[in-house]
Amino acid sequence: MHDHRRLGRELDLFDTDPLIGSGLPYWLPAGADVRHGLEEYIREVERRAGYRHVYSPVLGKRELYEISGHWSHYSEDMFPPMDLGGEQLVLRPSLCPHHALIFRSRSRSYRELPLRMAELGGMYRSELSGVLAGLTRVRAIQLNDAHVFCTIDQVADEARAALELIRRAYRALGITPARIRLSLPGEGGKYVAAPELWERSTALLIEVLESSGLAYEAVAGEAAFYGPKIDVQIADGAGRESTLSTIQVDFHQPERFGLGYIGPDGSRHRPVMVHRAIIGSVERAVAHLIELHGGAFPAWLAPVQLVALPVSADEVPAAAAFVEHCLDRGLRAELADPEQGSLGARIRSARLVPYQAVIGAREAAADQVALRLRDGRRIDPLAVAEVLGRIGELVTDRSLDLW
Structure with missing residues (x-):
């Protein structure tokens, strides 16, 4: 696996600045594209599963x-309160209290x-500087969080x-x-x-x-303060482990907030x-994906999904028109x-782009492109409409296949 801290900077995905502070990375355009693609994917999955999204x-x-x-x-993991007009405000460490109040509001x-x-929402943890690391351990977290309010008979399902x-x-x-x-x-208070x-x-x-047929290991001392996970x-x-996704059952907060x-x-x-996070924090998820794929993200998630390569200046108009067609189909193309x-x-520079569309004089005249896939395969010239249809289908289906 690669080191996401090094590769993320080399690929202009994210960076940090001492004036912003430790554990507070910022996202560059390519990284923002990956993050946006991931967020849109999880929102769609949740909508189809019957979730309604909120902002808090x-x-x-x-x-x-x-x-x-x-x-x-x-409280040891929370930022200190801010005094404002006789009140103390706190940056939230979790989204669940806000969601409990939204449930209680009606x-x-x-x-x-x-x-x-x-909710894909921000939360904040006052992590010590010694444990901060790239995107895997940060102080400002964008969490793919959700809470299901249900009867006891519905919890397992x-x-x-x-x-x-x-x-x-x-x-x-x-x-x-x-x-x-x-x-x-575990033990203690x-x-x-x-x-x-x-x-x-x-x-x-x-x-x-057990009903899901999954092997698991029970570990003491890792639960949330209000329930097991x-x-x-x-x-x-x-080989260093971290938690990405989680499911928790909570009887405590409904009682504390008087939910009914x-x-x-x-x-x-x-x-x-029922608390659950499908991809956990966006930061940790992207860090793992950078290391897992070495920057060669699945086509549906890649910052640039297709690059048009005119052989000479004569083919630039045809290549520019092709890029416009790609953008019209919702593809990220350059x-x-x-x-x-x-x-x-130019081909070497675009080595991590899933699709490279070479357009020479013959392709421009025939309204075709010759595709080079990131894995080294070459596809004989095809009509622009056919290429866009195939790539669009693979991206829409969030396929790991390139062709």
């Missing part, structure tokens, strides 16, 4: 996190459940469905998990003291894992929260003008 503020009153339990169990019926609420979304996303991204971890509480709730939550997650672990080239819904009996009942160097030099 990155700040909240200290009181919000006192109610949720973050302040008493997690009267809810059992007919609305399961209510699946998703919702967690299983989330697990299937994770598997589907990994297939599209070419990711192979290192292992599945059942993260359980880090965890909410509610033995019965921990036992119920753990039993539900074990049921999900299924963690999908990935590994870098040196009206059941079929007309009485008020308490929902359960023109490599002959003034940028010889054809061979």
Whole structure:
């Protein structure tokens, strides 16, 4: 595997500046394209799975996190409060308290459940400088987060469905998990003291894992402070593990926020929260993809998906028109003008681009292109419409195949 910190800078994906601060990388245009493609993919997957997307503020009153339990169990990892007009505001360490309040803002019926609420939202952790690393450990995190508010009878099915979304996303991204971890509480005061709730939550997650036929390893001391987790672990080239995706069962916060819904009996009942992140943080996901693919991202995710290579200045108009057709189809395409160097030099410069469309005099006259694929294959000249149809289909399907 490659080192994403080195390769990410070489490929102009992201960078840092001491005036912005440690653990606060910025995204360059190529990296922003990858990030945007990943975010659009996960939003579409979630929409199709019945999730509705929301936006919520990155700040909240200290009181919000006192109610949720973050302040008493997690404050060491939070940024200090900001005093403003007699109130203390805090950069949120998690999105779940905001989502609990959104659920609580309306009267809810059992007919609305399961209510699946998703957000690609920012959260902030005051990580020590010694543990910060490229995109894998940062202080400002864009999290693919969601919370399912459901009845106790719906928990297992919702967690299983989330697990299937994770598997589907990994297939599209070419990711192979290192292992599945059942993260359980350890000793000490880090965890909410509610033995019965921990036992119920753990039993539900074990049921999900075993019914899904997945091998897993139970590890104490890795749970969230409010409940156990299924963690999908990935590994870098040196074998260092980190958590990318997670599923959690939470009885604690619905109780703390007084969440409720009206059941079929007309009485008020308490929902359960299922927390889940399909691709985890966008930063860590992109870091892993950089290392996994060496910058040669799947075609649907590549910053530039196709480059047009006119052989000489005479073919520039035809190549420019081809690029316009690509853009009209939603493809990220660029023109490599002959003034940028010889054809061979331009081909080498575009070695990580999935599709290189060579256009000589014969292709320009026939409204065709001769494709060179990133893996070295060459496709005989084809009509522009046929090429765009084939590539467009592969990109739309988020295929790992180039042709």
